[in-house]
Amino acid sequence: MTILDRSTRILLNSLPNHSVYHEVEMPPMEGRLSWREPILSGQTAAKLYDATSFLTWQYGLHFNTHINIGFGMMGLSDRAAAAAMARFNKEMTRFLAVPDVGRQRRGGRRRCGTTHHYVYVLEYGRDRGLHAHLLCVIPPGMKAAAEAYIRQWWAREANLVPACARCRFPERPIPERPELKPYTKVARGVCPGLASVRGCGRYGVDTLGSKMPEEAVLVRHRPQVSPTKAHRRQIFWLQYLLKTTKPGAGLKDADGTPTALGQILALKLRAAPAPSPGCEPRKICVVQLHGISKTLRSQAQRAAGFQSKLWPATFHEVYSGWEWDAYVARTRMAPPTA
Secondary structure (H helix, E strand, O other): OOOOOHHHHHHHHHOOOOOOOOOOOOOOOOOOOEEEOOOEOHHHHHHHHHHHHHHHHHHOOOOOEEEEEEHHHHOOOHHHHHHHHHHHHHHHHHHHHOOOOOOOOHHHOOOOOOOOOEEEEEEEEOOOEEEEEEEEOOOOOOHHHHHHHHHHHHHHHOOOEOOOOOOOOOOOOEOOEOOOOOOOHHHHHHOOOOOOOOOOOOOOOOOOOOEOOHHHEEEEEOOOOOHHHHHHHHHHHHHHHHHHEOOOOEEEOOOOOEEEHHHHOOOOOOOOOOOOOOOOOOOEEEOOOEEEOHHHOHHHHHHHOOOOOOOOOOHHHOOOOHHHHHHHHHHHHOOOOO
């Protein structure tokens, strides 16, 4: 197998229509690791829908943050990226559980810690290489703190310097240059950009290409809105995550007639592009192509008595917003706490 160092992987993955992942020989894997095509099965797509539906039904929440993590742009291999995703979600669970993180609440009230609910899928693209789409819930007032933490965490994981996000150079005040305050016009004028980080006062880096590309980690956070708008946004993001579902996957309706899952969930499926001439079909080396937090897995759904709208063949209700109505009805019937 051809072994490439990190700088070479970054260079090759930055080229259009090129990837080091299937330009090299793919050796056999041991244990649970195997070379998989980046296509979601019907069972996986159903699990992701059930987890998203259960989030609203059980907790009355909607996914409000979409994180796109480009492992290929950071020079991470398949196995390193899959292992890093597990560590990242573990650290995000700890980060969100800490109280008083982010902007102070009105009236000086303490901000309580929260639970990290998430789902994610791994995809492969010609331009971004191996990357992940992760949906999670970031409480109001924690957007800036969470985004900075996410970018810095992945920069440390890839052994890179955190990238400028909206030109935040320098990310911290420099004692020798008090005029270079973060987020100011003066700092934006001095920022060297992504091409070079020579003379960086914070990191002291003097090496080209050691700064993480800004587009390697994209965080899209939407403010708190009405339940109806939040539900529509959650549907849109879920459909985007499931765009790589296997076209032939399907379920049976009430009459026993097979129905395509893409039709049930109104998915715009994307066909996998053909491999380059002389290359094997695109495959990645991971244990699985998706991840779901413990709070949203099937074990938690069974313990709470959740019944999906996919399995009873009630396909016409999958996007009706029944989860929020059930949550509101259940909370109204609950006895008041002392």
